[in-house]
Amino acid sequence: MHHFEYRDGQLFAEDVPVARLAEEFGTPLYVYSAATFSRHFEIFDAAFNELPHLTCYSVKANSNLSVLNLLAKKGAGMDIVSGGELYRALAAGVPADKIVYSGVGKRPEEIKEALEAGILMFNVESQAELVRINEIAQAMGTRARISLRINPDVDPQTHPYISTGMKKNKFGLDMETSMQAYALAKSLPALDPVGLDCHIGSQLTSIEPFKEAMDKLMAFHDRLTGELGLDIKYLDLGGGLGIQYNEEDPPHPEVFAQALIPVLKERPLTVILEPGRVIAGNSGLLITKVVYTKDTPSKHFVIVDAAMNDLTRPALYGSYHRIAEVEPRHRTASIVDVVGPICESSDFLARERTMSAVQSGELLAVFSAGAYGFSMSSQYNSRCRAAEVLVDGATVTLARARETYEDLVALERGGLK
Numbered sequence: 001m002h003h004f005e006y007r008d009g010q011l012f013a014e015d016v017p018v019a020r021l022a023e024e025f026g027t028p029l030y031v032y033s034a035a036t037f038s039r040h041f042e043i044f045d046a047a048f049n050e051l052p053h054l055t056c057y058s059v060k061a062n063s064n065l066s067v068l069n070l071l072a073k074k075g076a077g078m079d080i081v082s083g084g085e086l087y088r089a090l091a092a093g094v095p096a097d098k099i100v101y102s103g104v105g106k107r108p109e110e111i112k113e114a115l116e117a118g119i120l121m122f123n124v125e126s127q128a129e130l131v132r133i134n135e136i137a138q139a140m141g142t143r144a145r146i147s148l149r150i151n152p153d154v155d156p157q158t159h160p161y162i163s164t165g166m167k168k169n170k171f172g173l174d175m176e177t178s179m180q181a182y183a184l185a186k187s188l189p190a191l192d193p194v195g196l197d198c199h200i201g202s203q204l205t206s207i208e209p210f211k212e213a214m215d216k217l218m219a220f221h222d223r224l225t226g227e228l229g230l231d232i233k234y235l236d237l238g239g240g241l242g243i244q245y246n247e248e249d250p251p252h253p254e255v256f257a258q259a260l261i262p263v264l265k266e267r268p269l270t271v272i273l274e275p276g277r278v279i280a281g282n283s284g285l286l287i288t289k290v291v292y293t294k295d296t297p298s299k300h301f302v303i304v305d306a307a308m309n310d311l312t313r314p315a316l317y318g319s320y321h322r323i324a325e326v327e328p329r330h331r332t333a334s335i336v337d338v339v340g341p342i343c344e345s346s347d348f349l350a351r352e353r354t355m356s357a358v359q360s361g362e363l364l365a366v367f368s369a370g371a372y373g374f375s376m377s378s379q380y381n382s383r384c385r386a387a388e389v390l391v392d393g394a395t396v397t398l399a400r401a402r403e404t405y406e407d408l409v410a411l412e413r414g415g416l417k
């Protein structure tokens with residue numbers, strides 16, 4: 001469910017006509033719905049109410065401060081993967097003790113910053129990282145709460161680039177190495193091994209891989225308690241629940257939770273969840289304007305002012321995003337490629353898509369762009385990054401101003417007249 005609907009022949013974001021936003025803020029423009037973000041968070045979080053739990057929104061999905069702030073006010077914790085994300089989460093008012101830190105390559109200064117802030121837990125991905133965190137915590141005269149990220153070798157049946165829990169992936173540690181790593185963690189003076197973590201992939205549309213991973217984790221939990229005598233308090237199940245982009249039929253968060261709760265209930269664990277896409281994905285649109293149309297003997301092209309630098313998912317993963325007119329005019333349809341102005345053939349938003357015969361100057365809405373949209377954008381081809389607005393009922397807030405040409409060169413030295 002989202003709050004982008006057609007009323008009186010035009011697309012609205014909550015109570016605001018999208019065309020008005022495009023007029024006021026220009027295009028390409030990211031438009032977020034506060035009510036949708038809130039609703040998605042509340043539904044997901046409430047689905048786990050039977051258990052002691054903490055929902056840590058995965059910042060990488062959409063890291064705009066307004067979004068983080070909105071979710072922080074709802075009580076969300078955050079899953080971070082860099083010092084930059086820590087900075088954003090703290091700036092948005094997220095209490096440090098609701099922050100978990102994942103990622104295979106945490107740098108010493110990032111570890112120090114997280115320890116200074118007093119985060120809840122590091123999700124550690126190697127023995128070398130354990131040793132590093134111990135050293136830094138010891139030097140600071142503090143202790144670090146840690147979990148190890150287990151790679152349960154489960155096939156999440158998703159795009160290979162976003163599958164993370166198979167043994168060929170760089171993430172986490174296999175079960176046997178993890179046992180040794182927990183023993184090491186137990187022996188290191190500045191570490192508190194309090195958690196167990198896994199994240200098997202993203203855009204999962206079936207519950208089975210989650211269940212399989214959880215069962216493996218439960219067996220592993222028994223070993224940690226039995227063989228090492230560890231008192232594990234937190235079980236972090238990561239993120240990964242998919243959303244509907246096209247014809248996928250992902251489980252509702254309630255169904256997802258109910259599949260896991262019976263097993264989890266048996267254990268004295270606080271469950272941590274790290275949803276990103278399921279909160280943010282359908283909470284945002286990318287609005288773009290048609291610059292030209294072009295017909296060649298083999299293709300009809302709709303050339304728009306948004307490109308792979310704004311939304312890279314189609315170019316990177318071949319992802320499908322629904323594209324629709326902001327003000328539908330019901331003309332004959334044809335099969336088109338919707339492409340951007342960037343000098344690469346991978347610069348497309350849609351291929352072989354049946355669409356009404358849109359004309360130059362008209363607005364299109366790219367749906368499901370709230371997750372991994374702006375947060376993956378770049379300035380490639382020296383294109384200024386798009387503006388972002390947050391709509392809340394009839395109230396519109398500019399969440400990030402459009403970049404300017406001066407912004408493009410602001411950090412560069414030399415060459416300026």
Ligand code: LLP
Nearest residue numbers: 058102199202203239240274275276277372
């Ligand atoms: N936790 C960890 C440790 C993660 O690596 C991720 C995502 C999440 C949580 C959140 O996963 P989600 O609930 O959003 O599926 N750029 C790709 C997605 C990459 C996901 C990376 N990790 C895309 O556009 O599809």
